[in-house]
Amino acid sequence: MTDDVILKVRDASVTFDMERGESKVLNDVSVDIYRDEILGVVGESGSGKSMFAEALLDAVVEPGQLTGEVTYYPRDGDPIDVLSQTPEELRAFRWEEISMVFQGAMSSFNPTKSIRGHFVETIRAHGEDKQSGMERARELLSDLYLNADRVLDSYPHELSGGMKQRTLIALSLVLDPEVLVMDEPTAALDLLMQRSILRLLNEIQSKYDLTIVFITHDLPLVAELADRLAVMYAFEFAEIGTTSEILNGAAHPYTRALLNVTPNIEAPVEEMQVIEGSSPDPVNVPAGCSYHPRCPLATSKCQQSDPEYYDVGEDHQARCHHWKKARREIELSQREQAGRSR
Numbered sequence: 001m002t003d004d005v006i007l008k009v010r011d012a013s014v015t016f017d018m019e020r021g022e023s024k025v026l027n028d029v030s031v032d033i034y035r036d037e038i039l040g041v042v043g044e045s046g047s048g049k050s051m052f053a054e055a056l057l058d059a060v061v062e063p064g065q066l067t068g069e070v071t072y073y074p075r076d077g078d079p080i081d082v083l084s085q086t087p088e089e090l091r092a093f094r095w096e097e098i099s100m101v102f103q104g105a106m107s108s109f110n111p112t113k114s115i116r117g118h119f120v121e122t123i124r125a126h127g128e129d130k131q132s133g134m135e136r137a138r139e140l141l142s143d144l145y146l147n148a149d150r151v152l153d154s155y156p157h158e159l160s161g162g163m164k165q166r167t168l169i170a171l172s173l174v175l176d177p178e179v180l181v182m183d184e185p186t187a188a189l190d191l192l193m194q195r196s197i198l199r200l201l202n203e204i205q206s207k208y209d210l211t212i213v214f215i216t217h218d219l220p221l222v223a224e225l226a227d228r229l230a231v232m233y234a235f236e237f238a239e240i241g242t243t244s245e246i247l248n249g250a251a252h253p254y255t256r257a258l259l260n261v262t263p264n265i266e267a268p269v270e271e272m273q274v275i276e277g278s279s280p281d282p283v284n285v286p287a288g289c290s291y292h293p294r295c296p297l298a299t300s301k302c303q304q305s306d307p308e309y310y311d312v313g314e315d316h317q318a319r320c321h322h323w324k325k326a327r328r329e330i331e332l333s334q335r336e337q338a339g340r341s342r
Contacts, residue, residue, distance in 0.1 A: 007033040012068035014051045023282040026051040027235040038212045040226030042219045048235035049215045053183045098179040099172040109156035116152040140170035162193040181213045231255045234280050234290035241316030251312040251323035253295045256330040297322045
């Protein structure tokens, strides 16, 4: 990982007007994403992870309203203000600069079109040369340990779930983007295939100098892959740091609780814990720290004052007034977690 920023997000918010009131599903999120890093974004269902992913590409569907700033820094050329792009500029940007693998490979393909047809359609839609584009497609499929000719001649229903997921990754990379955003890309796969996908992602990330934003609810899964982790709670980041820092020295009570509810075959059953309560309603997020109704360390200060980020380590920030106390009093059931070094 370098200090070369490829995406800068500032005060990004997504709101929906509902009969019950305004629903804010991304709340003033700010983060820098570094070139060639793998950033893991983790949190419970409904925490805002998918909205964050869509915000990076200005792909929030109506009637959602995205505000704030998203700036993309290409290797060559001037910075791009993503949210001010025209529809035509966005169409090219979303495949040629930043590409996204959405949840569910099953529903990402047209069942009446061959896999080859999907690649050709994408290449032609962006005015790229078909021959060189298909050569890249074959190379990507081979990199993902697929028989390129067999896959290209197949229809989606003829591929297994793991093959479809790998094919979708290849399709997302066929126009050579700089950034790959992946929203729960392994959620429907068995454990063995999940591990296989992670290994392959690590290989192609290195080969193609990719920046990857990997979004998931599965913290231990993404910890095997990511350079940094961003833990999302109530539509904002509660804690951001290197994977090693987060796993071994989490400072936010929610992050520590999340680590303690993670299944671990080596941990005794009696050490497994649950996070009491439920995630907040986006129409009625608590005042102050949004986690205080569920937090064992909450005080009146937490109820009244929304914490800013505290520096809790090297390249490690947490939004908690009582982060030192959290480290002392909320023990981790999984000690000496091994972070990924790159």
